[in-house]
Amino acid sequence: EFGRYASGDILEPLDNYIDMKSADVQDFIAPVLRLYNKDGKQLALPHFAATQLLYYRPDLFEKAGIKRPPQTWEEFRNDCELLKKADIQCTALRGQPDTGEN
Structure with a gap:
């Protein structure tokens, strides 16, 4: 806005x-x-700012047969499919109750 x-x-x-x-x-x-x-x-002052980071666990990538972290969003989507096939949750988001981030 x-x-x-x-x-x-x-x-x-x-x-x-x-x-x-x-x-x-x-x-x-x-x-x-x-x-x-x-x-x-x-014209305004920031109310909130956060740095978004993407972490990965090499041990879970290895278990799913993924050799390196994704370099593009397309690779990320493909890696998620491989992780799901290995019964591994692809993503986890931070958040806490009642903040709109859970």
């Missing part, structure tokens, strides 16, 4: 408010902060 609002010029830049409150924007991860910046003006 941010992109739509930013391109519609309906957001007020926050720069003056940030200066008035002596907010330390250095507390934010710079690339994430820049996601909410347009034409050098800070």
Whole structure:
């Protein structure tokens, strides 16, 4: 939604408010902060950011006959099929109850 609002010029830049409150924007991860910046003006502040990682277990890949981790999403899908055939769950996602991530 941010992109739509930013391109519609309906957001007020926050720069003056940030200066008035002596907010330390250095507390934010710079690339994430820049996601909410347009034409050098800070239009929003990030509420949440997370790094998504993909881990694999070499022992389970070996059991399923997979020689290396996938390099593409197509390889990932194919590897999932091989894992399922070996009765191994392909993916597990982090999350906790009532966070919308479970």
